[in-house]
Amino acid sequence: MNTVPVWSVDARTGVRSVQVTVEAEAGDVDRAVRAAHAALPALADRSARSALLRAAAEQLEARGPDLIAAADRETALGTARLTGELARTAYQLRAFAEVVDEGAFLDVVVDHADPQAAPAPRPDLRRWKVPLGVVAVFAASNFPFAFSVPGGDTASALAAGCPVVAKAHPDHPETSELTAGALRAAAESVGLPADVLVLVHGRQAGVDLVRHPLVSAAGFTGSIAGGRALYDLAAARPVPIPFHGELGSLNPVVVTERAAAERAEEIGAGLGGSFTLGMGQFCTKPGLVLVPEGASGDRLEKALVSATAGAAAGALLDGRMRDNFLTGFAERAALPGVSVPVQAGAQPGPGQEQAVRPGCVSVPAALLAGEEHRALLEECFGPVTVLARYQDLDQVAAVLAGLGGNLTATLHAEPGEPEAAGLLERLAGLAGRVLFGGWPTGVAVAPAMHHGGPYPATTSTSTSVGGTAVERWLRPVVYQSVPRELLPPELRDGDAAGVPRRVDGVLQLR
Incomplete structure (x- = not known):
């Protein structure tokens, strides 16, 4: 049994305040990933996902004073800055709930069968995007809310239908535990399993997460050295996985x-x-x-x-x-x-x-x-x-x-x-x-925002801020000549799910 303690440290004085937990061993990481994987089917319902995201925002706001106090002790970022960051985090969650409700992120395309198509007859084709699976999220040191356990990586992964195993940052373990508790309570409040979000601690736990065969993708914000090491691990797996890392920037x-x-x-x-x-x-x-x-x-x-x-x-x-x-x-x-x-x-x-x-x-x-x-x-x-x-x-x-x-x-x-x-x-x-003009500090949470860039700023071409961040955790699937009753509702003629789609080349917003 691992007994390596995880301490909360006062950032202003450098003094340890309380032991939060212990570092996760390989068996602990395995159980965390398997628990999250078991929650995957529960996230298939888009209405449940949007309800979860809104409930998570409410839970964070309700617990705001305790969260901000813990984060201020552990980061020294100040209550004014952290109050704004927590509000941003709740806004992000609600923004992704709206993305889920709208459904455009599913990228539905329907091409009906056409026996007369040239140069060859075309079968019935229906394309959309599905969640990758369990996502590992690495919390950032400098944003204990907006880029950490309840932050944009977690929000976008849950919006995509992917359960999350979050690796807490050692600089704010108590804050991580408190925010994870808020998200797990939110899940239960809307009838979802709490394990749609699981938290682990420890440097080796991050390595074990990236290597775990049931982890399908990872999101990281941190140093070039740490991010590149994990990126290389993700690529060296028997089955490589996407690693969306934000590593460093001179700006x-x-x-x-x-x-x-x-x-x-x-x-x-x-x-x-x-x-x-x-x-x-x-x-x-x-x-x-x-x-x-x-x-x-x-x-x-x-x-x-x-x-x-x-x-x-x-x-x-x-x-x-x-x-x-x-x-x-x-x-x-x-x-x-x-x-x-x-x-x-x-x-x-x-x-x-x-x-x-x-x-x-x-x-x-x-x-x-x-x-x-x-x-x-x-x-x-x-x-x-x-x-x-x-x-x-x-x-x-x-x-x-x-x-x-x-x-x-x-x-x-x-x-x-x-x-x-x-x-x-x-x-x-x-x-x-x-x-x-102006200055780059400050990243607006908006549909048009792109927060990323060429390496080493990031390891992919995606964004970690804005509605299109959800695309990192999805992959396309095409159904060919499948009977209507076997299709997902979003792909059926008549559009029972009410999502935007492109049908035979024509964009239909509803």
């Missing part, structure tokens, strides 16, 4: 010379607010900002320094991330040619023993072409950003050519700039979301 920003001349102070202040938001622990934090050399770039940097110096110190999510941040900043600041407009560092205080202060570095863009400065083109998790001062757009292009994939890319330009279209095209090749 480059390009500021044109005209934009800097017109709005240097506004852009500098906005950048300072964006990269320090949530202590720099957003996956969409702008980590590399290309700004022009000269007076306008100097003004922008001055405004950034003022905003950064005025930002509050705070704790990161755990001691390991704190150490990595301080080490990463020091390594970048020590590189040849790098200046340090604002020095990051430890800033402990009473009840804030783990606190750090934000910082930024500046470097000539020409130096980023060398291997010696490669670290400046890699994500440093925490409140730090890199200003790269360019002399011309050729230097901008050279820097962008050296980047991997990103979740976001942002252009600050003025209306009518002839270079804007070309810059946007370059940025679109690097990221899944391209912004004109």
